[in-house]
Amino acid sequence: MERLNLLPYRFKKYAWIGLFSFLVATIIIKISGIDLSEDSKELLKNILQSGILLCLLTLTIAAGKQEDELTIQIRIKAFTNAFIFGVGFTAIVPFANLLFDGEFNLQSRFELLLMMFAVFFISYYSIKKKTE
Template sequence: MSKETFCEAEERRFEKIVNFGLPNRYKKIGIVIAIVSFLSIIVLKISGVEFSETLKFISKRVLLVGLLITAISKEKVEDEMIHSLRVKAFTGAFISGVIYTLIFPAIVYAAKLVFNKEENLLTDVGDFQILWFMLFMYLVFFYLMKRKV
């Protein structure tokens, strides 16, 4: 196998991954999954029912899967403009996620100092929190930009 054909094959595989998208009908499925999971987390929290860490872990991951399915589902008309909006939305979500990850611990630290809570002043942002924030921000940015066009 020559080097050119190997590089071309790798480029083709990369393009397939980059341009991956679920059919449009999955967007509704992802929204339903995310809403049901989000509501179940809230209802269990409000009701005061002690639920296991396993159920909490699963509910959070199902919420992320629902948001991801919604994010990677194609639009009814998938053209160059939609692709450009997706790139801008992912860029905005990534930058927002980094800023959130850097600033949130400082805000929590300041709040704990003000309210004199001495236990564990520095807290880190968890993986679920970062992923949820970035996927949510992507969807917000994408739909706001799409509405403007």
């Protein structure tokens, strides 16, 4: 089977450290109630969200401890599920918003991507468990 171009395994550790740091920073900022201007708050929020997304992306594209054709196939299935979910969500949610809120829009790219990552991880680990 064709090999995927994945990051080395050690990147998984970096991604977990980064993700943990960004999540802790988010919680500290929320709890401490630091007084910031609206622009700074927005900038900080965007930086933290981008950081979290980058760490999750690194987690998904970093190779496992032992990557072989079975794990590649599972990874491809999980990517497919996440992609189909993302497109379906993007297409359907604006209609749901129109129905319930009266606005035809997709509220947040961050939530969409977060859910796509969730679908990827759930698919990846459930398929892996099923094949064991």
